[in-house]
Amino acid sequence: MGWLWWLGVALVLGVIEMLTVDLLFLMLAGGATAAAISGAMGAPFWLQLIIAAVVSVGLLVLVRPWALAKLKANTPQARTNVxxxxxxxxxxxxxxxxxxxxxxxxxxxxxxxxxxxxxxxxxxxxxxxxxxxxxxxxxxxxxxxxxxxxxxxxxxxxx
Known part of the structure; x- marks a missing residue:
């Protein structure tokens, strides 16, 4: 039943990501989702924590820079103020x-x-x-x- 908590954390992080659009919380939500999957498969809580941390760091280091570059390249720049x-x-x-x-x-x-x-x-x-x-x-x-x-x-x- 602990995997449901991980899924809840992933959903909350997803909502925060929708408000910030920085791709940081999305990567953390990916780690929480990986922990939820491992928890549903019967992994102990300490292993779920390690999986969440490793997947989150991996996504932050490997995927986020590429995803941010793609996001900025496809987002038109709106001129503001002066x-x-x-x-x-x-x-x-x-x-x-x-x-x-x-x-x-x-x-x-x-x-x-x-x-x-x-x-x-x-x-x-x-x-x-x-x-x-x-x-x-x-x-x-x-x-x-x-x-x-x-x-x-x-x-x-x-x-």
Whole structure:
């Protein structure tokens, strides 16, 4: 009946592994499962402990590094915090120059400036975020898309 305790330990370690996803507790659960199997086959408790320890260490040393490498290679890297804003599109809400300005980025108003000296981006212009420095977005203008049927732009008011 002692093998049921090992099985319970393996299940608890499996649940902890699901919360951490570090593959450490999964290897320990493998050792507990091996001990449960040996206990079900009639091995004495001291032998079950040795089997649990040997299998756990073996899994930690031999399997975990390979499994972590596979996990990291197949997991996409999510950009977070400041890195997540790089490349996003913002709208100018106050003229942006190389000294000051404001843009609306992901629903929030940020202070902004351009890298090009003397460049001024007017209100309403769409810009791309190059990087974030502190609480300031460094932006650049988006390339203007032209319509080949209207090479000089859309007709103005009163047309």
């Amino acid at each position: 890195d997540a804003h790089r490349g996003r599109i913002a709208t100018v809400v106050s003229d942006v120059s190389d000294r000051a300005g404001r843009v609306k980025l992901t629903g929030e108003v940020w202070t902004a400036r351009t890298e090009a000296p003397g460049a001024v981006l007017p209100v309403g212009a769409r810009v791309s975020v190059v990087r974030i420095e502190g609480a300031t977005a460094i932006v650049e203008p988006l390339p203007v898309e032209t319509n080949p049927s209207q090479p000089y732009g859309p007709p103005g008011p009163g047309y």
